[in-house]
Amino acid sequence: MQSEKMILKHPLNVRIFHYLLILSFLPLAVTGLILYFKPLSEASMNLTMQIHVVAGVVLTIDAIGFLLIGFDRVVLFTKRVFNISINDFKWFLVLGGYPQKILLKKKIAVPPMAKYNSGQKLFGVCVLIGGTVLIFSGWILWAFPHLVPRQTVALLGLLHTFFAWVLTLFLLVHLFLGVYMFDDFKAMILHGKIPYDESKEMSPLWVEKEIVPLSDKAA
Amino acid sequence: MENKKYQYIENPLHVTRREFITISGIVVAFLALPAVWIKTLTSANNNYIQARTKGLYQDDEKAAVRVSHANKSVTRYYKEFGDKPLGHLSEELLHTKYINRTKGIS
Numbered sequence: 152m153q154s155e156k157m158i159l160k161h162p163l164n165v166r167i168f169h170y171l172l173i174l175s176f177l178p179l180a181v182t183g184l185i186l187y188f189k190p191l192s193e194a195s196m197n198l199t200m201q202i203h204v205v206a207g208v209v210l211t212i213d214a215i216g217f218l219l220i221g222f223d224r225v226v227l228f229t230k231r232v233f234n235i236s237i238n239d240f241k242w243f244l245v246l247g248g249y250p251q252k253i254l255l256k257k258k259i260a261v262p263p264m265a266k267y268n269s270g271q272k273l274f275g276v277c278v279l280i281g282g283t284v285l286i287f288s289g290w291i292l293w294a295f296p297h298l299v300p301r302q303t304v305a306l307l308g309l310l311h312t313f314f315a316w317v318l319t320l321f322l323l324v325h326l327f328l329g330v331y332m333f334d335d336f337k338a339m340i341l342h343g344k345i346p347y348d349e350s351k352e353m354s355p356l357w358v359e360k361e362i363v364p365l366s367d368k369a370a
Numbered sequence: 371m372e373n374k375k376y377q378y379i380e381n382p383l384h385v386t387r388r389e390f391i392t393i394s395g396i397v398v399a400f401l402a403l404p405a406v407w408i409k410t411l412t413s414a415n416n417n418y419i420q421a422r423t424k425g426l427y428q429d430d431e432k433a434a435v436r437v438s439h440a441n442k443s444v445t446r447y448y449k450e451f452g453d454k455p456l457g458h459l460s461e462e463l464l465h466t467k468y469i470n471r472t473k474g475i476s
Contacts, residue, residue: 157376226393227385266380287404299408300415344376363381 156347158362160266160338165224168217169339175210178202180319187312207289214286231267232275238262242269249328266357270328274321281314288314 161169182203189196218225241262245251247270248261267275288307296304329336332353338345351358385393435441452460 156378158378159376159380222394223385223390225397226390229393229397230385230389283401283404291408298412298415300411303408303411347378361380361384362378365377365379 157344158347158350158358159343160335160345160350161343162224163343164217164221166339166343168213168221171209171213175206175213176318176322178206179210180315180322182206183315183319187315204293207286207293211286211290214282228275229279231265232272232279234265235272238264239269239272246270249331253331263355264353264357266354266361268354270324274325277314277317277321281318284310284314285318 182199185191185199186196186203191199239262242264245259245261247268248259251257251259288311291299291307292304292311299307329339334345334349335353347358350362430436438444448454448460452463454460
């Protein structure tokens with residue numbers, strides 16, 4: 152039976168950053184796919200490009216804002232996603248036990264994870280590197296192509312397309328597993344809190360090493 | 371559910387000062403590197419354009435004939451063959467038509 156003890160997993164500044172990320176990246180992914188496959192008329196393609204640019208500007212403001220306001224969280228996130236151990240390789244061997252759980256309704260032993268599991272860490276690395284490349288290349292391609300040599304613009308276009316595909320495909324997995332782990336979904340979308348007992352099962356190393364009772368905050 | 375209190379938080383001291391400085395440095399360097407790369411490329415491009423402009427001006431300064439209507443060969447062409455500038459024969463021989471080649475490029 153689950154207790155009512157709760158952990159604050161996603162503070163308000165992280166949730167606001169994530170809301171803006173949803174508002175900007177989802178339209179970016181959809182319009183990006185339309186721009187890549189060009190299925191619409193010329194007028195509709197122009198409108199798609201305008202939406203893509205506006206969403207890109209929102210994403211840029213969101214990323215820079217969070218970098219400045221929540222720099223400590225960026226550092227913490229970077230530390231967590233690049234903290235790789237043998238457990239991560241073991242986790243990928245069984246894919247975190249999700250295929251067995253979802254398809255076979257079978258629970259298997261999974262290496263203990265910290266706040267993020269190995270899949271989330273890989274996604275985090277892609278978001279950090281790919282997100283930076285996408286924002287940077289997007290601005291050059293949209294606003295300053297005339298200032299940069301033509302070959303560089305072509306290279307940035309290729310990088311933009313490559314990382315856009317990587318993050319868009321990862322996004323599908325992220326959305327599915329995000330909703331599948333419903334308590335975590337509610338924590339990120341609504342109130343930031345997650346049941347202690349569930350965290351202890353899903354992220355035992357996080358609870359063991361990083362979680363402290365609220366009364367010990369000042370200690 | 372939204373109003374439910376929480377009893378646990380992440381330890382705010384989970385990152386040591388040394389780790390914080392190291393990771394901050396890497397993050398800032400990662401963000402600065404592309405900017406430096408683009409700045410170098412842009413400068414190289416601008417240097418090339420400036421050098422070419424300077425070369426063209428130097429060529430102009432050295433050139434005996436600087437404008438087409440002072441070119442003896444062109445003058446001779448119109449006098450002996452092409453009739454006059456923008457004349458019927460000259461237009462037929464020298465003028466070209468616009469062709470949209472952008473579809474072939476993209």
